[in-house]
Amino acid sequence: MYNRREFIKKTGMVGALTVGGLPVVFASNIPSGMELLPLQGDLPDGKHNGMTLLNDLPWNIEAKAHLLDDPITPADKFFVRNNGLMPENIDASKWRLTIDGESVKAPKSYSIDELKSRYETYSYQLVIECGGNGRSEFNPPAKGNQWTIGAVACAKWTGVRLKDVLRDGGIKDDAVYIGYYGADTHLSKDPNKVVISRGVPMKKAFEDETLIAWAMNDEDIPILHGYPLRLVMGGWPGSVSGKWLNRISVRNQIHDGPKMGGDSYRVPCEAVAPGSKVADGDMCIIESMPVKSLVTYPKSGAMIKEGQLLEVRGHAWAGDNKVTQVQTSIDFGATWQSAQLSNPANRLAWQRWNNIINFPQKGYYEVWVKATDENGESQPMVVPGWNPKGYLNNACHRIAIKVVGA
């Protein structure tokens, strides 16, 4: 694909002001107060140029498997799933987080500094995966961003525990759910329209690893990922981790914000035939994500010499659960070989696996990887059950390898 950024780099132009990684050549001529138009088709600042742009209004960007090889995903390789327009001109020192809802004893409001000083700070590596990761493989096709495999990441998040803040403010016995609100703007630019407001049952909200975070990988959270404050929960669809967080409502009912109902982040409670129409009452909210794994090394398409051993490695994760086994296959699933599997850095972090493969002869191979969780649940070789919006595709990841003459 033609890449404007590379082109400009080669022509050797330099400039202090950049858009989408590009220098603005006549920057000194721009009248003060004038905003530059974003470049269409280009990735936003701060993203690795190997990332795949799925949509630019709003931003939806995914990684490729080999870009996710780091144990902790750096910001430039972290997928983006935005639903609306990002807030602008944020002053973090003036940011407020409000805790309200039917089930709080009294509404409260905190500055970020108050959160930092009043409650203990924790850091966790947490897997965030878009509920629609893998959507592109479903048939009949589902509408929406056609994620392949790269809408998953595991960064280090730092903040305070949601439960510490909620307990301190006091919540009533009838609390069943929390719902977040953020400062993003609806694509219609109607300021009264909420873009997305999802949540989780109290049990998930009260887990140790559920954070109100201000840092990702020891730096301010990038704007694309929710600066200055984000609710972060590992193991559940990424949409429960609300960005640009400014309000959390403690509810006495299942939260009913936008994208909590209909086909959004919900799947048929009972399996349906592909293409079925499913009644609203027969849809259930997605909670813990299914067991899954990736080959992050080598990049698909590697050619190796006959007799050359191949190290393959990647990550495995399983929603709220732990992965207990990872296997690889080079014969399309006919036989499986156990891989080495490490423990997660903490609960809800992904686990590193690796294996050494000796190919029997020249030819085309696929390396498949399959993880199994502590409940004995494993990954399907083809696609899992169809659902209207194409969620939860945890089919095994495959890469292509050619073994050629030495």
Next chain:
Amino acid sequence: MKLSYRILASIYFVSMLIVSACSTQPDKPSPIPEKQISEFKNEARQVLPDGEAKELVINNCVHCHSHLLITQNQATGEGWQSMIVWMQETQGLWPLGQNEEAIVAYLAKNFAPQSTGRRIPLVVEEWYELK
């Protein structure tokens, strides 16, 4: 696919019997019983999607086989081209001349390969040497 080969095989045998008659001109006899040719063509007219070359396809193809052999197959332009060559080399299909391009384009557009399997083959952007 098996079915189409079986149909093609039977067409082959039938066409061998009448090869001299069916080899060059659309107005020559075909493996379809003569009384039914217009019936076959009418059915194809109802089934095949509209397009510029639809009538060309009906007149040149639904002479030795029904629309079923078209609609159950999927191929790129190159693939359809090679099927035409195969029919010309072995089944007595006449030269399509200046109509060939339009016929191939029609088939490639309306009967393109679809990834209807439960998982499609891997697409490798670029093969590279791993040291």
